[in-house]
Amino acid sequence: MRAGTLTLVFGLLWLTAFSPLHCEPKGPLPEEKLLVLTVATKETDGFKRFMRSAQHFNYTVKVLGRGEKWNGGDYMTAPGGGQKVRLLKSALADIKEKDKIILFIDSYDVVFSSGPKELLKKFQQAKHKVVFSAETLIWPDRHLEDKHPHVREGKRFLGAGGFIGYVPNLKEMVSDWSGEDDDSDQLFYTKVYINPAKRKSINITLDSKCRLFQNLHGALDEVVLKFEDGRVRARNVLYDTLPVIVHGNGPTKLQINYLGNYIPNVWTFETGCTVCSEDLRSFSTLKESEFPVVVIGIFIQQPTPFVSAFFERLVNLKYPKNRLNLFIYNQEPHHDKHIRSFLESHEADYKVVKLIGPDEGVDVITSRNIGFDMCRDDIDCEYFFSVDVEVVLKNEDTLKILIELNKPFVAPMMTKPGRLWTNFWGALSADGYYARSEDYVDIVQARRVGIWNVPYVSQVYLLRADVLRSELKDSDLFNSATLDPDMAFCSRVRDQGVFMFVTNMHSFGRVLNTENYQTNHLHNDLWQIFENPVDWEERYIHENYSQILNGNIVENPCPDVYWFPIFTERTCTHLVEEMEHFGQWSGGGNTDTRIQGGYENVPTIDIHMNQVNFEKEWQKFLLDYIAPVTEKMFPGYFTRCISYLNFVVRYKPDEQPLLTPHHDASTFTINIALNSKDIDYQGGGCRFLRYNCSIRAPRKGWALMHPGRLTHYHEGLPTTSGTRYIAVSFVDP
Numbered sequence: 001m002r003a004g005t006l007t008l009v010f011g012l013l014w015l016t017a018f019s020p021l022h023c024e025p026k027g028p029l030p031e032e033k034l035l036v037l038t039v040a041t042k043e044t045d046g047f048k049r050f051m052r053s054a055q056h057f058n059y060t061v062k063v064l065g066r067g068e069k070w071n072g073g074d075y076m077t078a079p080g081g082g083q084k085v086r087l088l089k090s091a092l093a094d095i096k097e098k099d100k101i102i103l104f105i106d107s108y109d110v111v112f113s114s115g116p117k118e119l120l121k122k123f124q125q126a127k128h129k130v131v132f133s134a135e136t137l138i139w140p141d142r143h144l145e146d147k148h149p150h151v152r153e154g155k156r157f158l159g160a161g162g163f164i165g166y167v168p169n170l171k172e173m174v175s176d177w178s179g180e181d182d183d184s185d186q187l188f189y190t191k192v193y194i195n196p197a198k199r200k201s202i203n204i205t206l207d208s209k210c211r212l213f214q215n216l217h218g219a220l221d222e223v224v225l226k227f228e229d230g231r232v233r234a235r236n237v238l239y240d241t242l243p244v245i246v247h248g249n250g251p252t253k254l255q256i257n258y259l260g261n262y263i264p265n266v267w268t269f270e271t272g273c274t275v276c277s278e279d280l281r282s283f284s285t286l287k288e289s290e291f292p293v294v295v296i297g298i299f300i301q302q303p304t305p306f307v308s309a310f311f312e313r314l315v316n317l318k319y320p321k322n323r324l325n326l327f328i329y330n331q332e333p334h335h336d337k338h339i340r341s342f343l344e345s346h347e348a349d350y351k352v353v354k355l356i357g358p359d360e361g362v363d364v365i366t367s368r369n370i371g372f373d374m375c376r377d378d379i380d381c382e383y384f385f386s387v388d389v390e391v392v393l394k395n396e397d398t399l400k401i402l403i404e405l406n407k408p409f410v411a412p413m414m415t416k417p418g419r420l421w422t423n424f425w426g427a428l429s430a431d432g433y434y435a436r437s438e439d440y441v442d443i444v445q446a447r448r449v450g451i452w453n454v455p456y457v458s459q460v461y462l463l464r465a466d467v468l469r470s471e472l473k474d475s476d477l478f479n480s481a482t483l484d485p486d487m488a489f490c491s492r493v494r495d496q497g498v499f500m501f502v503t504n505m506h507s508f509g510r511v512l513n514t515e516n517y518q519t520n521h522l523h524n525d526l527w528q529i530f531e532n533p534v535d536w537e538e539r540y541i542h543e544n545y546s547q548i549l550n551g552n553i554v555e556n557p558c559p560d561v562y563w564f565p566i567f568t569e570r571t572c573t574h575l576v577e578e579m580e581h582f583g584q585w586s587g588g589g590n591t592d593t594r595i596q597g598g599y600e601n602v603p604t605i606d607i608h609m610n611q612v613n614f615e616k617e618w619q620k621f622l623l624d625y626i627a628p629v630t631e632k633m634f635p636g637y638f639t640r641c642i643s644y645l646n647f648v649v650r651y652k653p654d655e656q657p658l659l660t661p662h663h664d665a666s667t668f669t670i671n672i673a674l675n676s677k678d679i680d681y682q683g684g685g686c687r688f689l690r691y692n693c694s695i696r697a698p699r700k701g702w703a704l705m706h707p708g709r710l711t712h713y714h715e716g717l718p719t720t721s722g723t724r725y726i727a728v729s730f731v732d733p
């Protein structure tokens with residue numbers, strides 16, 4: 001019963017407080033009374049982000065100044081913004097409804113974090129007719145500090161980037177405006193606010209505790225992102241408020257770009273991007289002959305492994321070649337032959353190919369500009385796809401995927417295997433260099449998936465031609481007295497308000513390590529097992545090797561002799577060519593000079609791996625690829641693959657056709673056929689005498705593995721014509 005009484009008392013209070021006798025409307029303010037006004041003379045990426053967030057929450061937005069020339073100054077450097085006051089004043093003059101509520105807000109660097117209902121409720125709770133966003137720092141005139149009323153808690157200074165109020169009050173506020181377009185709006189509104197009479201009559205207050213507006217300038221430490229139930233909200237932890245509008249004003253552009261990746265809900269843990277993919281460009285209705293024309297710029301600025309593989313992938317890119325123009329810049333004579341061999345077979349397939357070689361004296365920066373111009377100057381060109389040669393584009397659909405995203409600047413996320421390195425930076429340090437953002441690792445490891453606005457991208461990106469012809473039309477985008485060309489470029493792009501997006505919604509590929517790439521061999525890629533093990537494996541290890549460990553493809557032609565695929569055709573060819581290129585085959589019987597410990601008890605015509613400086617790489621190959629097979633086939637035997645005798649043997653009828661029966665000085669031996677019977681030679685093979693068992697048809701790229709001493713006394717069967725090559729290792733002597 002007591003409870004009942006209390007309820008009644010509160011009920012009465014409620015009725016009194018919100019009695020219709022009061023002249024103020026006491027229910028929630030109707031959403032249709034709210035109109036958002038913003039000034040945008042250009043549809044920048046920032047403006048589009050603002051509009052997306054407004055649409056997401058169902059704000060009604062009217063854009064002022066569209067297509068007008070912006071005279072309001074650059075708010076990054078100097079006061080300005082008078083043009084915004086002029087446009088507001090004239091827009092207000094057209095609005096007759098007295099109970100209309102206007103939210104006047106910047107748009108290039110603003111996102112909504114919640115909807116009209118919450119905004120209006122908080123406006124109502126502020127109990128004033130006009131509410132301005134508040135600032136920690138006073139600007140532009142510090143001398144006015146004393147004139148500002150004190151606030152009990154929160155920010156004391158006015159921010160012109162956002163305010164909300166009733167039309168009549170706002171009209172009164174701007175009625176005295178007669179300034180120039182490049183005068184300061186901030187100073188104008190500040191003078192109104194610090195004038196006690198005007199403040200009272202217009203009924204202005206500040207949103208000191210960021211319940212409606214969060215300006216980030218000077219307030220970065222106050223704001224955190226809260227992730228809850230797959231939704232994201234910015235929270236001011238200093239005042240424990242949830243601002244409805246977040247404004248990356250002053251030098252906080254990067255931070256609003258970062259927050260804009262998450263709010264309003266453009267992104268979810270489960271599905272990746274949602275809102276950010278609404279203006280996709282589709283290929284589904286296009287015939288191949290209607291695909292957008294793309295200039296692919298290929299930049300070779302240092303000796304790089306696997307360049308032939310790069311061009312093979314270029315050929316395999318899923319895009320009609322007659323819609324592609326190629327711009328190839330090569331600074332390295334070493335790679336001339338790779339380009340020549342690519343062009344010989346494919347130049348005619350492409351629309352246009354332009355090549356700048358190492359003799360032409362064109363520097364790196366100039367080459368980038370020439371590449372961009374090839375697209376800018378071609379009215380058909382719709383995109384420029386920039387790819388540095390160390391980029392390994394595994395995903396053949398990359399170009400289409402990027403075009404579909406329909407962004408002015410978008411890059412595929414590229415990684416380095418086993419490392420946190422990528423081609424983008426999540427944040428910048430104060431001096432403009434790399435800094436790790438808090439979400440960087442989650443993005444790299446694809447725990448967060450989406451399209452990310454980031455401050456730096458390198459090595460591979462797609463640029464829309466319209467941006468190259470407008471925001472990025474300068475010919476010195478890569479020039480800087482202090483920054484590297486890639487950093488200078490990104491800083492120009494950021495300054496032009498072009499968002500650099502990187503997507504990790506697909507897996508695209510990786511970037512090669514180019515350090516320690518030596519060019520003194522015939523097939524230098526063979527030496528890349530340490531620097532680029534993934535690419536080395538793809539190039540040189542048999543495609544079915546991985547099935548050895550889980551499948552049943554190892555054959556067992558003789559007792560305890562195992563036979564399995566290990567090398568690609570390419571490995572075999574490269575090894576043989578490398579040895580023939582070196583050419584110093586040992587004479588029969590002359591084995592002692594190169595061999596420590598005299599293990600080689602049967603002489604062959606051979607070249608040892610250490611003679612071509614391939615010993616370390618070969619050891620690594622044994623350890624990474626042979627040891628696992630050994631341990632599977634001979635369970636209980638563990639090997640560290642110690643081997644001092646690793647060599648390529650050459651059998652020829654008129655040189656050395658065969659090898660007489662012998663034991664190997666090894667625990668086990670690997671014998672890999674490097675060319676093809678019936679194609680390259682006749683005869684050959686291997687016979688194990690104890691078992692009277694022969695392998696007479698060796699397979700190119702396949703290894704024989706057998707015990708060395710005691711049981712597997714064997715002979716090399718005669719090669720009757722041609723030349724046969726095998727690679728041999730005596731393991732664990």
Ligand SMILES: *[C@@H]1O[C@H](CO)[C@@H](O)[C@H](O)[C@H]1NC(C)=O
Nearest residue numbers: 055056057058059114115116
């Ligand atoms: C916006 O309006 C649409 C349709 O009127 C509605 O389905 C949607 O839930 C609204 N969005 C929000 C965030 O209120």
Ligand SMILES: *[C@@H]1O[C@H](CO)[C@@H](O)[C@H](O)[C@H]1NC(C)=O
Nearest residue numbers: 127128129199200201203204
């Ligand atoms: C502003 O208006 C409210 C009523 O809406 C009133 O209660 C308040 O006193 C006014 N403030 C000033 C400073 O005039």
Ligand SMILES: *[C@@H]1O[C@H](CO)[C@@H](O)[C@H](O)[C@H]1NC(C)=O
Nearest residue numbers: 542543544545547565568569
């Ligand atoms: C790998 O195995 C598949 C299936 O057995 C076979 O078709 C293919 O030819 C093999 N690849 C090579 C290079 O031998």
Ligand SMILES: *[C@@H]1O[C@H](CO)[C@@H](O)[C@H](O)[C@H]1NC(C)=O
Nearest residue numbers: 687688689690691692693694
């Ligand atoms: C060895 O095998 C061959 C057939 O493969 C046979 O002709 C020969 O007689 C065998 N030799 C011995 C000693 O068993």
